[in-house]
Amino acid sequence: MTQKHRHVRQAPVAVIGGSGFIGSNLADSLLSDGETVLVVDNLSRPGVEQNLDWLAQKHGERLIVEIVDIRDLSALATALAPAKAIFHLAAQTAVTTSLSDPAEDFDINLKGTFNVLEAARGTGAPVVFASTNKVYGSLPQIAVRQADDHYEPFDEEVRTSGVAEKVGLDFCTPYGCSKGAADQYVLDYSKSYGLPTAVLRMSCIYGPRQFGTEDQGWVAHFLLSALSGQPITIYGDGRQVRDILHVSDAVAAYRGLLARIEDLKGQAFNLGGGPRNAVSLRVLLAEIADMTGSNITIRHDHERTGDQPYFVADTRKLQAATGWQAHVPWREGVCDLASWLLRHRLQSRPEATRYVA
Numbered sequence: 001m002t003q004k005h006r007h008v009r010q011a012p013v014a015v016i017g018g019s020g021f022i023g024s025n026l027a028d029s030l031l032s033d034g035e036t037v038l039v040v041d042n043l044s045r046p047g048v049e050q051n052l053d054w055l056a057q058k059h060g061e062r063l064i065v066e067i068v069d070i071r072d073l074s075a076l077a078t079a080l081a082p083a084k085a086i087f088h089l090a091a092q093t094a095v096t097t098s099l100s101d102p103a104e105d106f107d108i109n110l111k112g113t114f115n116v117l118e119a120a121r122g123t124g125a126p127v128v129f130a131s132t133n134k135v136y137g138s139l140p141q142i143a144v145r146q147a148d149d150h151y152e153p154f155d156e157e158v159r160t161s162g163v164a165e166k167v168g169l170d171f172c173t174p175y176g177c178s179k180g181a182a183d184q185y186v187l188d189y190s191k192s193y194g195l196p197t198a199v200l201r202m203s204c205i206y207g208p209r210q211f212g213t214e215d216q217g218w219v220a221h222f223l224l225s226a227l228s229g230q231p232i233t234i235y236g237d238g239r240q241v242r243d244i245l246h247v248s249d250a251v252a253a254y255r256g257l258l259a260r261i262e263d264l265k266g267q268a269f270n271l272g273g274g275p276r277n278a279v280s281l282r283v284l285l286a287e288i289a290d291m292t293g294s295n296i297t298i299r300h301d302h303e304r305t306g307d308q309p310y311f312v313a314d315t316r317k318l319q320a321a322t323g324w325q326a327h328v329p330w331r332e333g334v335c336d337l338a339s340w341l342l343r344h345r346l347q348s349r350p351e352a353t354r355y356v357a
Contacts, residue, residue, distance in 0.1 A: 249328055
């Protein structure tokens, strides 16, 4: 074998937003299975360099990094040219930020996604896009009733199985509009151009490598606040229900969808923990208090624009199409995240040592 041939790389799988929470976990999974991974990221979020350093130390030369903003089509197309497949997870992810700066939200989430699609159209690489349950709006058509510590739908099918894709789109807030329009562009590029594309409409994902701010990664934010003795603000009464999904299960869904992209192209799938991992904010906070031995100070503020009182993903379509299942129970997963946060985010805070798992 010649020197030249010894250094030929296999075509990489691109993870756009690969220095972020889900992206870095997805990149790690691919790299661990022998794939070459191209991380495309503009490193705009504080602290994400830590995730890149972790990937580089763990996987070495099979990790390729291109510092590119998805709003720059020329640079993006050049970076993605060698990719055999593309996971697009880069986004402006906060509803609150979209309300204060809708122009930037539009540029990143919609124009940036358009640029990803145009770059992929030039090479034919399949694209799996990270969408959101916010594309369904506030779901006023799903009537709910108040239980002691949570809301629950009157409709028995929704209570049993969750909110299905057939509920229909109803964009609300600039974030919902930008992600929802991007979601539809991704699906249309399969119809109009034959590009193998698919969409995962995610509920709340949590787990290691999450930074945990009030607007982005609220499960980790709750844990970090409890562990460091900081008060937590709840918007609304805290009975809102979400189906939280551990990031390892989310990664499995992304990879499973890509593996069947030719059969499933042009389709959108809900991704979340489902009814077995549905939990209200009140219940989650009580569990965190017990888990950490904390006396959590809770403050309440007005409900946020477009908030869903109840969202639990019906994932039966994804399960039937790919065989995917959520495996990590929410209590076990939250405990896992608490341990990780103590080791990697709170080592310098002595007040966090009270956590006893």
